Amino acid sequence: MDALRKDIHNSDLPIVCRSCEARHGGICGALTPEQLAELSRYTTRRTIEAGGELHGQGEPIHSYANILRGVVKLTKMLPDGRQQIVGLQFAPDFIGRPFSTESALSADAATAIEVCALPKAALDRMVNNAPDLERRLHNQTLVELDEARDWMLTLGRKTAREKVASFLYLIATHIDPSQAEVMDFELPLTRQDIGDFLGLTIETVSRQMTKLRQEKVIHVENNRSVTVHDLSRLAEIAGIDC
Amino acid sequence: MDALRKDIHNSDLPIVCRSCEARHGGICGALTPEQLAELSRYTTRRTIEAGGELHGQGEPIHSYANILRGVVKLTKMLPDGRQQIVGLQFAPDFIGRPFSTESALSADAATAIEVCALPKAALDRMVNNAPDLERRLHNQTLVELDEARDWMLTLGRKTAREKVASFLYLIATHIDPSQAEVMDFELPLTRQDIGDFLGLTIETVSRQMTKLRQEKVIHVENNRSVTVHDLSRLAEIAGIDC
DNA sequence: CGATAAATTGAGCCCAATCAAGGCAAGTGG
DNA sequence: CCACTTGCCTTGATTGGGCTCAATTTATCG
Numbered sequence: 001m002d003a004l005r006k007d008i009h010n011s012d013l014p015i016v017c018r019s020c021e022a023r024h025g026g027i028c029g030a031l032t033p034e035q036l037a038e039l040s041r042y043t044t045r046r047t048i049e050a051g052g053e054l055h056g057q058g059e060p061i062h063s064y065a066n067i068l069r070g071v072v073k074l075t076k077m078l079p080d081g082r083q084q085i086v087g088l089q090f091a092p093d094f095i096g097r098p099f100s101t102e103s104a105l106s107a108d109a110a111t112a113i114e115v116c117a118l119p120k121a122a123l124d125r126m127v128n129n130a131p132d133l134e135r136r137l138h139n140q141t142l143v144e145l146d147e148a149r150d151w152m153l154t155l156g157r158k159t160a161r162e163k164v165a166s167f168l169y170l171i172a173t174h175i176d177p178s179q180a181e182v183m184d185f186e187l188p189l190t191r192q193d194i195g196d197f198l199g200l201t202i203e204t205v206s207r208q209m210t211k212l213r214q215e216k217v218i219h220v221e222n223n224r225s226v227t228v229h230d231l232s233r234l235a236e237i238a239g240i241d242c
Numbered sequence: 243m244d245a246l247r248k249d250i251h252n253s254d255l256p257i258v259c260r261s262c263e264a265r266h267g268g269i270c271g272a273l274t275p276e277q278l279a280e281l282s283r284y285t286t287r288r289t290i291e292a293g294g295e296l297h298g299q300g301e302p303i304h305s306y307a308n309i310l311r312g313v314v315k316l317t318k319m320l321p322d323g324r325q326q327i328v329g330l331q332f333a334p335d336f337i338g339r340p341f342s343t344e345s346a347l348s349a350d351a352a353t354a355i356e357v358c359a360l361p362k363a364a365l366d367r368m369v370n371n372a373p374d375l376e377r378r379l380h381n382q383t384l385v386e387l388d389e390a391r392d393w394m395l396t397l398g399r400k401t402a403r404e405k406v407a408s409f410l411y412l413i414a415t416h417i418d419p420s421q422a423e424v425m426d427f428e429l430p431l432t433r434q435d436i437g438d439f440l441g442l443t444i445e446t447v448s449r450q451m452t453k454l455r456q457e458k459v460i461h462v463e464n465n466r467s468v469t470v471h472d473l474s475r476l477a478e479i480a481g482i483d484c
Numbered sequence: 485c486g487a488t489a490a491a492t493t494g495a496g497c498c499c500a501a502t503c504a505a506g507g508c509a510a511g512t513g514g
Numbered sequence: 515c516c517a518c519t520t521g522c523c524t525t526g527a528t529t530g531g532g533c534t535c536a537a538t539t540t541a542t543c544g
Contacts, residue, residue, distance in 0.1 A: 074391070076391060076392070076394070076395045078395065078399060078400075078481050078483075079481060079483045080481070082399040083399070084394055084395040084398040084399045086391040086394045086395065087391065097384065097388075098380075098384065099381055099384060100384075104388055104391070104392075105391065131373055131376070134373070134376055134377065134380060135376065137380065138340075138376060138379065138380040138383065139341055141380065141383045141384055141387055142339065142340065142341060142342075142383055144387055145383055145386055145387045145390060146339075146346055148387060148390040148391055148394060149316075149318060149328040149329065149346070149347065149390055150318070150346075151394060152318070152326055152328045152390060152393060152394055152397060153318045153320065153326040153328065155394060155397040155398045155441065156326040156397045156440070156441025157320060157324045157325070157326045157441060158320075159499080159500090160499075160500065190521095190522070190523090191522070191523060191524095192522085198398070199397065199398025199399060200500075200501090201500075201501060201502080202522090202523075202524095203500085203501080203502085203523095203524080203525085204499090204500055204501075205523095206523060206524055206525080207500090207524080207525080209523095209524095210524075210525085222509090223508095223509095223522075223523065223524095239320050239321060239322070241320075241321045401531080401532095402531075402532065432490070432491090433490070433491060433492095434490085442532075442533090443532075443533060443534080444490090444491075444492095445491090445492080445493085445532085445533075445534085446531090446532055446533075447491095448491060448492055448493080449492085449493080449532090451491095451492095452492075452493085464540095464541070465490075465491065465492095465540080465541070
């Protein structure tokens, strides 16, 4: 890729960005070495363990973040404690809500994560002078909206069995986008989180997983390690047209 | 407002835009009279009766639209026919999915609507030269994402009673944003549509409406005309924190 | 007014929630 | 090394909220 070759010969590229996996993804891919240098003066890398909080629902937003490693869950909570995961984000996704000062949801580490945090003000300033940057942000927002609406169909109209299959399909295709028929992966979520994502209880999730296991659609080891034997079968059970 | 005064004295403003209610809302508010003139050479006004289709799921996208009047429902359908409304849009919202050539959902007129349709190519071209325009589109996308995620919480975690109350609250606050405690309005959706929006059957919607009526939370006339006696009570039932 | 669609109401059933018990693996302390 | 705790998951028994099927009432419109 052109941008990559350019970087290699460009000593202006900030040290922290040189070996960054997100350099060409997320929003950073839209930035010139000069802009990266500017931005990187304010960024800080943070490592957060599974279950840790990036920021909470209702809190003011002071910073954005790029996910470098791990999975982040976006959750919304009802006053009585019921909660719903409204989005999962993977590296190198951008986390944050431009043009808003307060978060309507909380962002938590589903797995151990590493992020590159940047002050809101720094990026907000830069967006006004870099059309490509706004384009990238706009585009990620559109993708997230598509995903949110896909999931609304799952939440509103699918059975527990279809929901669990949909979740497994989603994870399988996000962890390994190769679309191979046979694939195995680690679930980034606990049963409780899966329930919160699917609008189900942990018991129902567990029962449906057991059924899919008994029907040889999946193989499960140590609760978290899953093998899908036939991805198209899973998609069919999930009610995904392809 | 400054833009308004400017328009009045500017004969360059396209005739079709001069009396348009959406002139200062939606995306048009971001355009100069010159840009409006350019765009308006390609726009066409269309009136569509309730139930009519703007475009279907899976179809290629050739045009965008601004809603001038009425309510549009965005729906997604499973292969077996189950369907879910994933968004409601009101005037002067913009309808369309930039950066994509195929629609992942269908857009239908919930009520009789009037729209200002514009060819996709014309707007796509203009977006590259008008940062304000992309900003507006980006912003509307962010708002729609917020709304979609709010609704995911409703779909995944609320009871039928809370869902119906949430729907009534949503409509009440969108039709009349004054936040008055007492308000009345016409429902823009049939019971079937409400069911498709809430992930419920029409029978369940009907029963919950009847209950709310018996409890004097709402008053219903001719099936469609609703009076809310106490908006904060409705919000409380809906599980909305305020 | 009659025809047709839309909404309500009732009876029974089923899927997922609830309540409860137990298994399994990893960690802790004697 | 073993007893004990803790977190996470599974499984079973029971309940109940919302779905299904069916009948009736109400609204709409020619």
